[in-house]
Amino acid sequence: MSDQLPPSLAAAGSVPPDPDHPTPLARTAATSHGGVATPSDQARSRLGGGAGRNVGLVIALVVLCVVGVATAGERFASLDNAMTILRLAAVYGVVAIGMTFVITGGGIDLSVGSVIGLSSVWASTLATQTMAEDTHWIVMVFTALAVGTVCGVVNGVLIAYGKVVAFIATLAMMVGARGLAEIIANRRTQLVEVDAFLDAFRTEILGISVSVWIFALVAVAGWVLLNRTTFGRRTVAVGGNPEAARLAGIRVKRHTMYLYALSGLAAGIGGLMMLVRTTSGASTHGQLYELDAIAAVVVGGTLLAGGRGTIVGTVFGVLIFSTLTNVFVQNDLSTSAQSVAKGLIIVVAVLLQQQFAARSRRT
Amino acid sequence: MVTVDPQPPVEPSTDAAPLLQMRGIVKHFSGVRALDGVDLDVRPGEVHCLLGQNGAGKSTLIKVLAGAHRPDAGTVEWNGRTANLSNPVAALATGIATMYQELDVVDGLTIAENVYLGHELAAGGLTRRRAAHTRTRELLARLGHDELPPHREVGNLSAAGKQVVSMARALSHDARLIIMDEPSAVLDSEEVANLFRVVRQLTAAGVAVLYISHRLEEIRQIGDRITVLKDGRTVATGLPVATTSTPDLIRLMTGRTVEQVFPPRRTVAADAQPLLHVEGLGLRGVFADVSLTVRAGEVVGLAGLVGSGRSEILETIYGARRATAGRVEVAGTPLRPGSVTAAVQAGIGLAPEERKSQGLLLDEPVYRNVTLSTFGRFAKGPMLDERAERSVARDQLEALELRPADPERSARTLSGGNQQKLMLARWLVHGCRVLLLDEPTRGVDVGARAEIYGLIHALAEAGNAVVVVSSEIDEVLGLADRVLVIAEGRVLHSGPADQIDEHRVLDLVMEGSAA
Secondary structure: OHHHHHHHHHOOOOOOOOOOOOOOOOHHHHHOOOOOOOHHHHHHHHHOOHHHHHHHHHHHHHHHHHHHHHHHHHHOOOHHHHHHHHHHHHHHHHHHHHHHHHHHOOOOOOOHHHHHHHHHHHHHHHHHHHOOOOOOOHHHHHHHHHHHHHHHHHHHHHHHOOOOOHHHHHHHHHHHHHHHHHHHHOOOOEEOOOHHHHHHHHOEEOOEEHHHHHHHHHHHHHHHHHHHEHHHHHHHHHHHOHHHHHHOOOOHHHHHHHHHHHHHHHHHHHHHHHHHHHOEEOOOOOOOHHHHHHHHHHHHOOOOOOOOOOHHHHHHHHHHHHHHHHHHHHOOOOHHHHHHHHHHHHHHHHHHHHHHHHHHHHO | OOOOOOOOOOOOOOOOOOOEEEEEEEEEEOOEEEEEEEEEEEOOOOEEEEEEOOOOOHHHHHHHHOOOOOOOEEEEEEOOEEOOOOOHHHHHHHOEEEEOOOOOOOOOOEHHHHHOOOOOOEEOOEEOHHHHHHHHHHHHHHOOOOOOOOOOEHHHOOHHHHHHHHHHHHHHOOOOEEEEEOOOOOOOHHHHHHHHHHHHHHHHOOOEEEEEOOOHHHHHHHOOEEEEEEOOEEEEEEEEHHHOOHHHHHHHHHOOOOOOOOOOOOOOOOOOOEEEEEEEEEEOOOEEEEEEEEEOOOEEEEEOOOOOOHHHHHHHHOOOOOOOEEEEEEOOEEOOOOOHHHHHHHOEEEEOOOHHHHHOOOOOEHHHHHOOOOHHHHOEOOEOOHHHHHHHHHHHHHHOOOOOOOOOOEHHHOOHHHHHHHHHHHHHHHOOOEEEEEOOOOOOOHHHHHHHHHHHHHHHHOOOEEEEEEOOHHHHHHHOOEEEEEEOOEEEEEEEHHHOOHHHHHHHHHHHHHO
């Protein structure tokens, strides 16, 4: 048996053994990309196991649209209404993309809703109180993003280096950031009247509002980051088996911190978008957005336990919920009925997901 | 000596009425035939050994008996009547108790609560804690572990301790047939002796034991008859342990002849470059003053019992634990202590003992597992080049004869031997020159073991430095050029492998532990 091994190992591209200049068996293999992956391999991996689930999400969205058309007719099936749905989806869509990374990496971030509030308040305070006439509005943008990122870094440091359970650390941030926002805003809504700022964000490009463009951009960037970069691969590894990732040389703690920073950044962007949408900063902005974001991520097919995430699924999850809201609003149904429907969707989606996971495990 | 024909199953002798009789058991999992016609007879009071490579269907068969899986076809008779094994409760009621290989204990509960989990001693809905404690203490005493308090939380126990709890639970059911799935995997030799004593007590009382183990020597010691599974079928059943030769068994399991010998080693040139140098390494409370040098082309073995500090030494060299004393050098360059990343960058690779929990992303495809520590190298900037990853992984899988060499399969579907090869592939792609292998053949069947041995030697001959830890002393002595004997965290002996034998190692280990 064993005497057959060395030649076959050599086939990997290693040079004959030489005691003076030992060559690792496969170093050359690592640099010669000889084999070519077949198209079917590529297709299989590109679609992953997610294709089946995405079909389910498309069907769910189509069904909602059919219901919308059937019940509200023209009012639902108009371009204007489609834009309304997208604008509704934009803010928490961005937050949900950030959340997808945290959950794929095996964590949870409950603080995003409060961070939306805090970053909007911080930026609007700057605009209403301290911003001199000659300061450019871009400072507001950076402030919102920085506040979000810093909150995320604090979460990440507590969780990765302080070994605080993610649920607790982000719960503390959720409560604390909301309180800080109230202190800063003095519980008042701060109207923003920086025209240059509002004009910049309230224009439409190709008939689509800037906030929708931001959502689209964040979603595309998120998809590339998760599926095509080393950062995304590390995220999946850290969420799938942190010990294996650590023993493979991945800096698990540092990466975990990055994930929460990313989620904080997404919440900061969300805060900025909120500021634009409402032309005001308020400590009440973004309340319960964390739950909507988590629901969209889970419905989309990202495993709550970590190790598998899908940006496309999250986008569908976001669209399904905002379309649902729209259909209910168009039919003058109460928000309470809406919540019941949302709850049902979450349960059904998770049940389907479990079935899917069980099936893929057995094969 | 009985000659064995692998094709038709050998008819069991009928001098005792079987307790359990399985015929033509078939079980599919979404198109895959896990069991494809299994026959098995177990008599009262015998130790019936179940042999087979990983993936032969042993685990599935056990789960059928435990009521966890329902077979798609076939009959199961118990004492001559059709048995009801439709769920775990029914299986227990029938009299079949199972000790699973994956320790099935609940960490947050006490020993007594675990032992009586699912059949709590209760009166009027209230658990009878005192009775449970008394009975648990009796069971533990029977297992030679009266030192374990029933109120101790199971999460605080070692793997061997958890195995004892699992055994106590099986005993608590007063079963007529106890299934033991690799019970010795986490036990050291003294624990195994305890286990065998209990097995003999059970069989003397008429209880049958279905014993699954990869260790042929154990089967020789404890077994009465053997059934061999291959590819989900019974290839031989009712073979008497005493008269069936090891080569015959291996041939039945693998379908080919495998000499279970260690290939001869080339001598390492005296001037070969020292790749790994460890000086006075210590970890407070675990081990102290470990020094060793491994040259290019050399295999160094660490022999010792479970808990002697062997695995911790490897993990400390690797930086997964931060050393409290000493230093590690790779090819003359000192290593930053307590940093796995630094060790990996310096070219050290660790294949951990617990491959599934410490090594693999089970649901990710094989190629991503192969490139887990190198994917950054295939990236253009931050962007991954999966095509390059796949092709490199495929080349390496083929070189290591990992079958099937399919980079897209999920790691979960691989057998133990193939998972071990996957770990080696990862470090070979990385270009590691120092390989630390912790129990490289744990959970690997006999046929695949010879392959792993050959592979380890081929790795050394290609100029790598290899450190092997194993509980099986013959494995360490057979594989290594030099051996360190370790007990209680101290190095008791260090020298060439051909100048020490198994008895001497055992003597040293026993003395060391007694001291």
